[in-house]
Amino acid sequence: MSAREDFERWGGAAAFGAAPELTPMQTLMWRAERHPVQSSTTTVIIDLDRAPDWKRFVAATEWGTGLVRRLRQRVVDPVVPTAAPTWADDPTFDLGYHLRRERVSSREEMLAQAAQIALRPFDRSRPLWEGVLFEGVGDGAAYVLKIHHALADPLGTVQLLSMLQSGKRTHTARKPLGEDAVAPADADPVDLAVSGLRTDVATLPDSVLATARTLGHAAARPQAVVASTLRYGASVRRLLSQAAPPSPELSPRTGKMWSFLTLDAPLEQLRSVARQGGGTLDDAGVALVLGGLRRYHGRRGARIREIPVGVRVSLDRADDLGNRFAGAIISGPLAIEDPVDRVAAVRGEVLSLHTERALEVLDAAAPLLNRMPSFVGASALRTASVPDAFVLTLPGPPRKRYMAGAEVQGMYVLGPLPGAALTVCLVTCGDTACIGVNVDASAVADLDQLAESLAEGVEEFISVVE
Amino acid sequence: MSGLSADVLAAIDAIEAGPQRPSVGAFFDLDGTLVAGYTAATFYGDRLKGRDVSPAEFLRTVVTAVDGELGGDPTRIAHVAFSAMRGESEEAFADLGERLFRSKIAGTIRRESRALVMAHQRAGHTVAVASAATSYQIAPVARDLGVEHLVCTQLVVEDGQFTGATDGPMLWGRHKASGVRAFAKEHALDLSTSYAYGNGYEDVAFLSSVGHPTALNPHRDLRSAAARLGWPVLDLSDPVGGSLIAAGRTAAALAGMNTGVVAGLAYGLLRRDGKEGRNLAVKLATSLPMSLAGVTVEVLNRERLWTHRPAIFVANHQSALDIPVLGNLLERDFTIVAKKEARWDPRAMVGSVVIDPAYIDRSDSESARATLDGVVDRIRAGTSLMIFPEGTRSATPVLGPFRKGAFHLAAQAGVPIVPVVLRNTGELMRRSSFVLNPGVVDVCVLEPETDWSVDDMSERIAALHTKFEQTLAKWPS
Numbered sequence: 001m002s003a004r005e006d007f008e009r010w011g012g013a014a015a016f017g018a019a020p021e022l023t024p025m026q027t028l029m030w031r032a033e034r035h036p037v038q039s040s041t042t043t044v045i046i047d048l049d050r051a052p053d054w055k056r057f058v059a060a061t062e063w064g065t066g067l068v069r070r071l072r073q074r075v076v077d078p079v080v081p082t083a084a085p086t087w088a089d090d091p092t093f094d095l096g097y098h099l100r101r102e103r104v105s106s107r108e109e110m111l112a113q114a115a116q117i118a119l120r121p122f123d124r125s126r127p128l129w130e131g132v133l134f135e136g137v138g139d140g141a142a143y144v145l146k147i148h149h150a151l152a153d154p155l156g157t158v159q160l161l162s163m164l165q166s167g168k169r170t171h172t173a174r175k176p177l178g179e180d181a182v183a184p185a186d187a188d189p190v191d192l193a194v195s196g197l198r199t200d201v202a203t204l205p206d207s208v209l210a211t212a213r214t215l216g217h218a219a220a221r222p223q224a225v226v227a228s229t230l231r232y233g234a235s236v237r238r239l240l241s242q243a244a245p246p247s248p249e250l251s252p253r254t255g256k257m258w259s260f261l262t263l264d265a266p267l268e269q270l271r272s273v274a275r276q277g278g279g280t281l282d283d284a285g286v287a288l289v290l291g292g293l294r295r296y297h298g299r300r301g302a303r304i305r306e307i308p309v310g311v312r313v314s315l316d317r318a319d320d321l322g323n324r325f326a327g328a329i330i331s332g333p334l335a336i337e338d339p340v341d342r343v344a345a346v347r348g349e350v351l352s353l354h355t356e357r358a359l360e361v362l363d364a365a366a367p368l369l370n371r372m373p374s375f376v377g378a379s380a381l382r383t384a385s386v387p388d389a390f391v392l393t394l395p396g397p398p399r400k401r402y403m404a405g406a407e408v409q410g411m412y413v414l415g416p417l418p419g420a421a422l423t424v425c426l427v428t429c430g431d432t433a434c435i436g437v438n439v440d441a442s443a444v445a446d447l448d449q450l451a452e453s454l455a456e457g458v459e460e461f462i463s464v465v466e
Numbered sequence: 467m468s469g470l471s472a473d474v475l476a477a478i479d480a481i482e483a484g485p486q487r488p489s490v491g492a493f494f495d496l497d498g499t500l501v502a503g504y505t506a507a508t509f510y511g512d513r514l515k516g517r518d519v520s521p522a523e524f525l526r527t528v529v530t531a532v533d534g535e536l537g538g539d540p541t542r543i544a545h546v547a548f549s550a551m552r553g554e555s556e557e558a559f560a561d562l563g564e565r566l567f568r569s570k571i572a573g574t575i576r577r578e579s580r581a582l583v584m585a586h587q588r589a590g591h592t593v594a595v596a597s598a599a600t601s602y603q604i605a606p607v608a609r610d611l612g613v614e615h616l617v618c619t620q621l622v623v624e625d626g627q628f629t630g631a632t633d634g635p636m637l638w639g640r641h642k643a644s645g646v647r648a649f650a651k652e653h654a655l656d657l658s659t660s661y662a663y664g665n666g667y668e669d670v671a672f673l674s675s676v677g678h679p680t681a682l683n684p685h686r687d688l689r690s691a692a693a694r695l696g697w698p699v700l701d702l703s704d705p706v707g708g709s710l711i712a713a714g715r716t717a718a719a720l721a722g723m724n725t726g727v728v729a730g731l732a733y734g735l736l737r738r739d740g741k742e743g744r745n746l747a748v749k750l751a752t753s754l755p756m757s758l759a760g761v762t763v764e765v766l767n768r769e770r771l772w773t774h775r776p777a778i779f780v781a782n783h784q785s786a787l788d789i790p791v792l793g794n795l796l797e798r799d800f801t802i803v804a805k806k807e808a809r810w811d812p813r814a815m816v817g818s819v820v821i822d823p824a825y826i827d828r829s830d831s832e833s834a835r836a837t838l839d840g841v842v843d844r845i846r847a848g849t850s851l852m853i854f855p856e857g858t859r860s861a862t863p864v865l866g867p868f869r870k871g872a873f874h875l876a877a878q879a880g881v882p883i884v885p886v887v888l889r890n891t892g893e894l895m896r897r898s899s900f901v902l903n904p905g906v907v908d909v910c911v912l913e914p915e916t917d918w919s920v921d922d923m924s925e926r927i928a929a930l931h932t933k934f935e936q937t938l939a940k941w942p943s
Contacts, residue, residue, distance in 0.1 A: 278658060278674065331640070341647055344657075348643045348671025354691035355667040 006167045010176050013163040016068050020185065021084040022075065022150055030075060030085060030150045035121040037255040039416035040149035042157050043118040045111070045262065045436065048406035051141040054101060056171065057133060057404040061099050064164045065127075066177055069185075074127055075150055076187040083196025085150075088187035090127055097126065101133040107142070110134045114144045115258040115438075118414060122148055141406065154413050158394045158427055165401035165408060235358035243329040243387065244306035249297055250388045250421035250443050257441035261451050262412045265433040265458045269465045276464070277343025282393040283350060284461070285426040285433075286311060287342040289391050290332045292457030293422075296450050297334060306331040310387035310420060313353050326359045329387045339464050386419035396427040396434070412436030470941075473700055474578045477680070478585040484659070484678075485589075491653070491660035491676070492586035493617070493646055494579070496597035496604050498665035499682050500611070501574040502704040505603040508570050510547070512562065523550050540668070541638045544598070548621060552630030556623045560602050567606035572862045575607065577893060578702040579663075579682070580863065583611050584939045586661065592653055596646050596662070596672060598638035610862045615653075617645045643671035650675075663700075664688075673697065705893055745798040756790060760904025761894060763791060766942060770911040771795055774882045776850045777914065780872050781885075782865055782934055783854035784892030791891060791907050792852050800850040803841060803871075838875060845879040855927075863892055865934055868927050877918040885912040885930060887937045910937055 022030060029040045065071040074090045104110045113134065122128050128148030135141050147157050166172060265288070267281075274284035286309060297304050309332035330349035336342040353359060394413060401408040413425035414436045421443040427434045437454065444450050470478070484490070497504045526546055551559070586593050594615035595608045604616050620633035635641040650657050658677040667687035673679035674695075681692040681699045692699050756763070765771075771779075779800070781792055789802070802823045824841045826834045845851055855873075856866040876883050889908040912933055915926070 278677070333640075336644075341644075344647055344675055345640065345644060345671075348640055348674050351674045351691070351695060352639070352668070352670040354694050355670055355687035357687065357690070 003168070003172065006172065007176060009163045010067060013064075013160065014067050014176065016070060016152075016156075016160055016163070019087075021086050024084070026150050027084050031077075031081070036119050036258070036416070038418055039255075041118060041122070041416055042147050042149065042152075042154045043114060043260075043414040043438075044145045044147070044157055044161060045114055045260070045410075045412045045414065046143040046145070046161070046403065046408055047137070047410040047412075048141045048143060048403060049409050050139065050406050051135045052133070052404035052406040054133070057101075058095070058099065060404045061131065062095055063175055063177070065093075065095065067175075068160065068164070070127075070151060071129060072127055073185065074125060076189055076192060078192035078196055079189045080193045083192050083199070086185075086187045086192055088185050093127060098129060099131045099133075101135060103136045104134050105136055107137050110137050110142050110144070111260045111262070114142075114414070115260045117144060117146055118260075118416075118438075119256070119258055122146075127151075140409070143403065154392060154415055154425060155394050158396050158411065158413060161411065162397035162401065165397065165403055167399070167401065169402045169405050169407065171405070232358055235356045243308035244331040245308075246386075247297065247302070247304050247307045247388050247421075249300050249302045249304070249445070250307070253417075253419065253421055253440045253443040255417050255419065255440060258414075258417060259439045259441040259447060260414050261437040261439065261454065262410070263435040263437065263454060263458055264410065265435060266462065267428055267431050267433045269462050270433055272465045273339055273461050274343055277340045277347060279343045279347035281426075281428070281433075282311070282391075283343050283347045285393045285424070285435075286330075286332065286346045286350075286391045287339060288426075288435075288457050288461055289389060289422075289424050289454070290334060290342060290346070290457075291339055291460050292450075292454035293332075293389065294334045294337075295456050296453035299449050299453060300445070305335040306333055307389070308332070308387040310390040311350055312392055313350060313359065327390075328353045328356075328359060332389070339461050388420060389422040389424060390415065390418075390420050391424045391426070393426045394428070396429040398428075399430060410434045414438045470578055470581055471701075471703070474581060474702065477698075477700060478581065481582075481585045481589055481591075481661070486591075488590055488592050489654060489656050489659075490589070490591045491646075491650055491655040491657065492583075492591045492593045493596040493660070493662040493672070493676065494583065494593070494613075495664040495666070495669060495672070495682075496595055496599050496607065498685075499663050500576065500579045500583075500595065500607060501571060502576055502683075503574055505566075505571055505599060505607075506544070506547070508566055509562070509603065512566060541598070541636050544619075544636055544638075545632075548628070548632060549630040551621075551628045554628050556621075556626055556628060559628070560605075563602035564606055567610075571603075571607065572610065573892075574705055575610070575862060576702050576704065577863070577890065578700075580611060581939075582663065583613065587612060588939065591661070592655060594646075594649060596637070596642055596649075598636055598642060610864050612864070615649070617642070617649050639668040640671050642669070643675050646672060646675050667691070756794060761787070761791075761907060763794060763907045763909055765795065765909045765911065767911040768795075770884060770914055771886075774884055774914040774916070775799070776845050776848050776879075777882045777884045778845070778872055778876045778879075779850060779852045779884045779886055780855050780868075780930075781852070781888055782938075783856050783859050784863060784888070785859065785895045787891040787895040787907070788854070788859075788888055791888065791909070792886065795886070795909065796850065796852060799848060800852055801844065802852045803838075838871070842875060842879045845875070845881055851875065863889070863938060865931065865938065868931050870923065870927065873918055873923055873927055874920075877920060877923065882914045882916040883918065883930075884914045885934065886910075887912060887934055889938060889941065908941065910942060912937065 032038060033040050035041070069089075070087065072090055072093045073087045075085045076088045077085045102113070104113060113132075117130065117132060122130070128151045130146045132144045133141060134144065145157075145161070152160055270284045270288070271281060273287075274281050277283065277287070279287075290307075290309070293307065308329045310327055310329050313326050313328050330346070330353065332349070333342060333345045336345055392413075392415065396411050397408070408429070410432065411427050411429050412434045413427055415423035415425050415438055417423055417438055417440050421440045423438045425436045427436070435454075435458075439447065439450065441447060494500050497506065523546075583593060592615065593611075593613050594617055595604050595611075595613055596617040597604055598619055600619050600621055601616055604618055608614075608616055617637065619636045619638075622629045622631045622633050637645045646662070647657065649655075650660070657675055660676040661678040661680070662673050662676040663680045663682045664673050665681065665683050665685055665688065667685045669681075669688060670691055673681065679697050681688050681697055683702055684692055684699060689699060691697075776799070779792065779796060781788060793800075803826060824837050824844075826837050841851065851872075853872040853875075855868040855871070857869050858866070873883065887910045889910075890905065891907055894905045894907065915930070918926070
């Protein structure tokens with residue numbers, strides 16, 4: 001049974017990342033990257049119940065990079081930004097550069113090392129990932145995988161990993177391979193720029209016509225156009241300005257000292273609190289983090305009623321995991337003691353974003369910003385106001401998974417810190433919510449207190465149900 | 467025709483099919499939901515008229531309002547208004563609220579919102595008005611709708627005067643939502659089975675607090691959010707306002723009424739039959755103006771108007787339009803009892819020449835009794851009587867208590883009571899308005915009741931009052 005499931009999943013993995021070009025948003029993040037302050041890397045920590053056989057682990061990774069071609073490709077940028085960057089096979093791909101193993105004496109040491117790995121920038125001329133297997137983490141091991149946003153966003157990373165893992169401990173002999181017959185993808189920076197320019201010239205009459213048409217409409221109905229522009233502008237202003245002021249307890253942020261924490265929470269209890277508050281698991285995740293931060297602020301004697309929190313809003317429908325998302329900032333309530341009420345408050349804040357017509361503003365602006373020099377895009381990403389914390393929920397594997405014979409016991413995603421003091425990712429992994437927290441260590445006066453407060457935030461949720 | 471749209475009827479059916487207990491809450495926003503328009507604008511308009519507003523305050527208000535529209539903080543405008551109220555007497559402001567309710571706001575309550583409120587009340591739900599407005603705006607509306615609970619912005623009062631500050635946050639956006647959740651906790655409500663109705667883009671958090679949210683006549687941005695979130699949208703019809711055309715038609719109607727009276731009386735003179743002339747005059751004087759003003763009447767159980775004559779017809783009273791409507795229905799051989807003051811009301815004057823009403827001086831019970839004795843004789847002689855037992859017009863469709871006079875007359879004269887329920891005349895012609903709007907008046911004639919006596923009169927009146935209320939709440943089809 002699980003073998004067939006495995007094969008289906010692996011077949012899906014082979015199709016991962018088939019688009020030859022980066023999307024406008026990926027392009028913006030690729031060009032605007034200023035690591036680590038404006039970083040686009042995601043780090044995944046996978047706890048394993050035992051140290052896998054190294055040879056088998058290398059062979060499995062070799063197989064995975066063969067199946068998912070993108071793992072052996074690099075990004076080629078045109079010499080002038082007339083076209084989107086393109087994926088091309090890396091002729092010098094060497095697994096040894098990307099995968100290695102190290103030995104530590106404790107989980108804390110592994111977490112500290114993982115943060116250091118995450119802070120080091122990628123070689124942008126090679127495939128955008130790096131994996132380290134840490135042995136000596138208690139009785140087991142931990143696999144740390146660093147991956148660039150252009151290759152996969154956090155959601156894609158978790159999907160990719162859960163697709164590549166196996167449903168059983170034993171070795172699967174004849175695993176599917178990627179299609180050999182695929183034409184090699186090649187790209188030259190100058191060719192890219194020239195063909196991009198040629199496309200621009202070819203489509204110029206069309207775009208001139210479209211612009212003229214838009215202007216014509218505007219001239220015919222000036223009031224409607226002015227009104228709609230004002231409304232859009234008002235929405236942009238609300239999105240950028242009305243969230244709460246940043247907390248003084250979570251500053252000064254340098255973005256250069258990352259510290260990783262991991263927490264576990266029973267998924268069923270979280271879901272039950274979410275239901276009681278009329279919200280989703282995402283809302284419960286945000287409320288849980290706010291509960292921890294509320295306790296931290298209480299310990300520090302700071303009376304703050306709300307803090308800005310970055311959340312992800314589905315643009316398709318409110319409750320399901322659609323394909324289009326927008327990031328937005330809400331006022332996260334810090335003064336609500338009751339976890340259920342806090343979930344309801346978060347729910348209200350998140351749903352209120354759906355009245356904002358400018359929710360997709362950055363998506364809409366990305367194609368235009370990409371034609372500008374990269375520092376323009378970088379500053380556009382920076383002016384989007386910065387929350388105190390980002391909170392994100394990601395669906396992970398629903399059942400037990402194995403990597404080269406070792407059982408996956410937890411999967412934690414540690415996102416980058418683009419100006420925030422914390423980035424929290426909650427991954428559903430079987431019946432557990434694996435919570436990965438990346439903290440800007442320069443912004444938090446007492447990291448141990450923060451870790452304790454966040455753990456109490458989890459306890460608080462569990463006690464609601466009991 | 468029930469007068470409610472199919473969507474509203476479906477919503478009411480859904481409420482009736484759902485759980486019927488007080489742990490279910492039903493929360494209604496005020497401005498734009500229960501009433502059309504903004505009550506705050508009515509209050510501010512009154513302030514402007516009274517020149518209570520300095521040019522500086524006016525400018526500040528306008529700038530703040532525009533800034534709120536352009537993405538600034540929309541609640542700042544209210545705080546500007548609250549701080550301008552500093553030092554004002556709470557009692558005077560509450561009186562102003564009552565006055566503005568009677569003269570303006572009562573007429574803006576949406577009929578279909580009222581029907582929704584009543585459906586929740588029938589279901590035994592805990593109904594509350596949840597609004598960022600102050601209790602001075604809400605209380606009269608809530609009282610009229612029979613809603614006991616208010617979740618609203620509180621102003622600080624010291625020594626009977628406003629300090630200009632609010633007690634707690636203004637209940638707008640997230641604060642309204644948390645106010646509703648706190649109310650639910652206090653009253654042990656189950657929010658997942660509760661209902662909420664709102665229209666503003668800021669109402670999303672409020673609406674999402676309950677299991678059954680409805681975007682009611684939603685603002686543009688709430689409409690798009692509701693579509694994305696899969697929330698039901700209800701579009702209710704607004705109370706008709708007096709348009710210029712309506713005013714013109716009203717003038718034509720008045721002219722028609724006079725023409726009808728003159729023509730009828732002339733006919734009577736020519737035929738030397740005064741009674742027949744009066745009957746014709748009534749017929750012409752009531753049907754001509756109504757058709758000129760574009761008013762038609764839909765009657766349920768019309769035959770009951772004729773089976774028990776002479777009788778005393780009792781009807782509920784909301785509008786000056788009630789008299790021509792009833793006159794049109796009763797057609798012939800009837801008169802009315804009116805208060806003495808109404809003799810000089812220009813709207814009733816022309817008709818009164820024809821039907822020869824019995825005027826009662828309410829301040830003089832001796833002469834009132836004498837007048838009524840005369841009325842009993844007229845009834846026995848075959849003239850039916852039309853009477854409004856509420857005594858006075860209500861500002862809204864809510865039924866006032868019944869006075870006993872009509873029923874004493876029925877007992878004395880030994881004639882039956884024919885109850886006539888009128889709906890939406892108040893919408894077509896508002897209280898203290900001279901303008902008649904086109905539309906359909908719904909009339910339902912209830913089962914005539916005979917054998918009135920003093921012994922069980924109070925119980926029978928109470929039972930009849932309930933029948934009126936039930937008919938208004940759930941119009942028979």
